[in-house]
Amino acid sequence: MAAARADTLQSVELADGVEIQLRVAGVAVRSMAYLIDLLIRIAIYIGASILMFWLLADVLGPQVTLGLFLLFIFFMEWFYNVIFEAGAKGATPGQRVFKLRVMSMTGGPVTLAQAVMRNFLRVVDFMPFFYLTGIVCMLFTRRFQRLGDLVANTVVTYVELPHTVVAQVPIQAERLAPSQVLTREEQAALLQFIERAPLWADERRLELASLAQPLTKAPGPEGLRRLCGMALWLQEPEEKRATPPPLKGAAYSRS
């Protein structure tokens, strides 16, 4: 699909041979999700220490309380993300705020094993500070994967693809067959152009249409009109009323 190059959509092939598209989340939004999780964890730590050392310590004694607190820290440090990501929503609370989800690269939900892998490797992604390794790694991979994602075969995606706004505006153009054969990518680009064109200002439409001047062979409004015409033609190549022209040469060559 041509769309994959212009945005962060990534094609994934399901087991059934169907290609679906995921919108992969970038560094910024993931960092914000991480910060929210961090704040939540800090709040939990504060709450737990108040609960344990003020209330439990009197009942259980200071040493048992300290032990329990260490165990609690251990599980929070290593399993906070694992439990949420392997859960039904596939996302930590911070990720849910930004409508993100951890997915297996196969398109399915993350298994417990994958969640363990990607989160245990955080230690290395964090090095030398503030996830520098992870961020560099994300910038150099097509699907914004940090080391943990690479080993666990996971990606962080948006839960939903962005909705395309469809403008219901009739297009003032005559259908026009393109003057040359268009590749699939070019056809897709034209079709997307006509879907989105009504949403843009006139200047923007003209600017984009002028990029297709080699195809339309006309500048300015005329080029835009021709481009829209070709897109309409692609949408409905044969006009229902039109009768096909008689094939004159065919009879000769057949006999």
Next chain:
Amino acid sequence: MTPAQFEKQIEPRWQKLEKLLAEAEQNHPTAAVDELPATFRQVCHDLSVAQHRMSPQRLTQKLNALALRTYRVLERHSAGGWEAFVRLFFVEFPQAVRAEWRLFWWCTALFYLPAVLIAAITPAHPEWAMALLGPEGMVQIESMYGESSKPSDFVRESYGSGFAAFCFYIWNNVSINFKTFAGGILGGVGSLFVLMFNSLFLGAVFGYVHYSGNPMTLYAWVVAHGAPEITGMIIAAMAGMRVGWSVLRPGRMERREALVLAGRKALPLLIGAAILTSLAAVLEGFWSPLNLPLSIKFASGGMCWVLLTVFLLFSGRRSGNAA
């Protein structure tokens, strides 16, 4: 067929799928859910047709989202509960250790050789061990295993302190295991570093106690929990080296694939190592501080080593390959 006709034609199918999905996503699935896979495949087919014909994005995106949602429902799996966990430890873990026996022996050698070496030269050249331990370490060792110490010095008065120690060992030692493993992705360097560091430090402790303390106190203390603890550390390093090796030498695979495969192979090792270390924490928290005669201490400690060896050598042999 025009795009509009196509859209009209496939609409009943995805509306049906949407209805089925709404049922399947609740926890009380109805009989209609049986139709889900077939409807899913129909809609997948519609999606690929729509993609091929370059239908309006609105349609492909709708179908795309629907297919993804259904796929997640169909692929939803339960973790398998306790049974899977028991199998992981008793079958897949020893199998994984045996499958990577070369790596196991390499890591074992990398741990024991430097440790024994430094312990052996300490009586003649104590400055090596002293440099490793530092003044504070030396003071601490003197206080714990000094000449006047007895093997019974570690007896803890209360159950509470044993529990606290157990929790401390879990928090500290299992975390170190996980970090040892994670460091492995840097071409194995991280795992190797932790392994060698622990090896040298432990060797220095043993050497220094032989040089200036009462070794019996130390041996009686560590003999039992040493078996799972040291082996756990070696296996955690092994899991890390497995991943690191796939970065260095992916072989005939793409590096990314090799990494994923190595991660899968390393997981039973990592979990097994964590469980061994947790067992060590139980022993170190509750068993090692018991005041028992030396003979019982050493006999049970020896038993731990034998049991562990038998476990790693033979457990899960009859259950076929985990792969």
